[in-house]
Amino acid sequence: MSKNGLSKQDSDPFLTRYGLTCEEAYPVALALYRKERDYLELTYGDKNNLSAFYKQATYGGFQPEKAPTSGWLDFVGNDRRKAWEQLGTLSTSAAKAGFCQLMLKTSGKSFEAAMMKAKRDKFNRMERERVAQREAERKKREEAEAKKNDSSNVTLLSHHEEELEKERNQRASVYEQQQNVLQKQHEGVKVDLAPAPAAVARNSSTPTTTESSYPTSAGNHCVKSTAQASQAALSTGSTGNGSVTRGNQEVPPALLASAAAAIWTRPGVKEFTESTECKNVTVNRSDTLYIRVPIETLSHSVFWQFATVDYDISFAVDFYPGQLPAEEKNAFDPKNRILEPRRVNSHEEVICGSHKPTQPGYYVLHFDNTYSYLRSKSIYFHVYCAP
Structure with missing residues (x-):
């Protein structure tokens, strides 16, 4: 040494x-x-x-x-x-x-074994450090990408909100135009009906003010209410033989139900479902709800508005001349259909419609949920009669 x-x-x-x-x-x-x-x-x-x-x-x-x-x-x-x-x-x-x-x-061998163990420990420690470093770098990259994506999402969300606002404004404009047209048509109906007061008097013998809606045991609803709004209608008059005139043509009673009903939409589902005038019912899964609306005077039209919660519904309207039957019956004649069945997005827009009767009778509003095997539907509706 x-x-x-x-x-x-x-x-x-x-x-x-x-x-x-x-x-x-x-x-x-x-x-x-x-x-x-x-x-x-x-x-x-x-x-x-x-x-x-x-x-x-x-x-x-x-x-x-x-x-x-x-x-x-x-x-x-x-x-x-x-x-x-x-x-x-x-x-x-x-x-x-x-x-x-x-x-x-x-x-000798003891020192060699101790050194090799220390070498393995060092390698494992360095490997853990490399893994931790790669993980830290990955997280750093993900955070940078997330910030970049958040900025892009904010831009896309702002653009989407602008598009939605434009769409709402367009719908509101269309709805306002429809209301103006309906108002003008309603004023035109009043002028057309003025020359035939006798016919109106014969058909107006029954009082127009009736009680509010009530549910029946069979899941059907009969709705009677006072006049609250106006709607477009065909110019009609009555003849002595029970037929109805449209312009200069005479229409037999059998063809009265063929006149199609008007239907349109408007925004404001949330406001509509929270209004006090709405009634709320539930249509069970795989079931149909029927609402009957008697019309006893030709000077009134029937109006309906409804909206659903979260899901759509199938809707149709029938008109039957004559008196409302004493017993609730769910057998309906397709010939009396004035609005064909259609699935409507009533959870996104308020569904509105109207029809002008040409003789006393009653309407049947169909809320059909038979296509849904899992979900019941909650419906908020308002049905009324108005001149």
């Missing part, structure tokens, strides 16, 4: 052999020495040199105050003190390398 305890080989041979620097190998070698020093085959000089390397790596050059006081007869203490003094100004890294080389020489 040379004066400084180092061999002539490279000062850091453990990096090539074990993938560990001397700084990393020294704690492993020191732990192995403390664990197995009673079982290692060390000479007296090896023990003194290991002690000297340890003190040099821990405190640096020889410091008398760090060396234990030994008497003349303390041969071991004096020898270890001299070994530390002989290291002189050896650097701490060189002292650690000397300690590791001496442990490799004296412990």
